């Protein structure tokens with residue numbers, strides 16, 4: 001069976017639904033249905049936008065390490081919607097288009113490409129299906145019709161609204177206090193809204209509105225509301241109840257609360273069994289914002305000499321539920337830590353080659369340390385604890401590093417073979433030069449290595465090459 005525990009601990013996940021850490025038990029023994037709320041593709045993604053996907057990549061890899069076969073959908077919000085949760089404000093896509101001098105469709109395509117290339121450079125497991133919101137308008141409409149038939153909606157001049165008073169469980173997920181919500185709400189845009197927590201399922205295009213993305217529904221042009229796409233994509237692609245739904249903690253009080261209200265009212269079934277939420281990322285002590293310039297893109301980090309994998313290392317050094325503060329100094333420390341791992345792996349690779357050549361069997365046993373690492377990630381994806389174990393693990397073999405790579409993919413194996421092919425003849429030449437006390441030649445050979453980002457260490461077992469950066 002697939003549900004054999006790894007390490008000594010069954011997979012445990014913190015479930016926002018119960019506010020408790022629970023043993024993970026999927027509906028079916030092997031297949032696990034996962035849905036991840038994706039980005040709105042209207043501007044260049046920054047480090048804060050990628051953090052969640054790095055954590056959810058660890059989730060997928062951990063599920064696989066436990067013998068499960070995850071099937072995951074990631075949505076892309078390429079449809080214009082509003083800047084704030086409260087159904088008002090400027091449309092993000094329209095705003096992005098205006099700024100870039102492009103059409104909304106071009107904006108969506110351009111930033112989708114940017115997001116996906118960043119996603120790939122971080123070595124994140126591709127979703128099994130990438131669902132663009134604009135591909136599910138018919139499903140949105142079908143779902144709204146179901147809700148209307150069941151009496152959950154009402155129409156205003158502005159659009160079709162969900163009547164949250166008809167769904168008594170509405171406040172439960174986010175532990176909302178509806179009274180205080182009412183008192184604090186500003187219901188200024190749509191005065192016909194019946195309750196402060198009601199939300200638009202569909203918006204009508206008003207006369208004079210230049211909103212470019214529009215579809216016909218109820219004989220007038222309009223476009224879907226903020227939250228409907230996730231409910232319809234989940235229903236269309238994954239069915240009525242899924243195992244795991246992921247997002248950021250800012251999704252809890254509105255977006256995910258509304259998803260639950262839509263899906264559970266329409267289908268009378270629980271939307272998701274486990275809800276996982278990652279915490280906020282701040283940068284240099286502050287909320288990430290354009291004006292502060294602290295929302296670095298991966299390209300900007302690369303100009304400063306950091307690989308996307310250094311950033312991934314930094315993200316995974318912390319636990320997904322803890323608040324993290326990014327800084328370039330912290331990123332530098334993560335880069336050094338990753339370099340150390342790469343060099344330990346390089347040393348291990350060379351030792352293994354040596355032991356094969358000399359016929360010495362490799363007596364190192366990787367099992368214990370790797371099992372400890374897996375134990376840590378099975379404890380609610382505690383990558384921080386896993387990394388501390390990796391730092392301290394010694395006498396580990398290539399199998400250990402392969403196991404680490406399977407769980408985290410930090411691209412540790414990259415360039416190893418090429419470096420070995422390049423360095424080996426030079427190291428041999430250098431050994432001869434040194435035995436002949438030709439130190440000038442030996443230094444020249446060291447310089448030659450340095451030009452290829454390599455250096456040489458003289459160890460008790462002879463020379464080994466290491467990466468410089």
Ligand SMILES: [Zn+2]
Nearest residue numbers: 037038230255
């Ligand atoms: Zn969503």
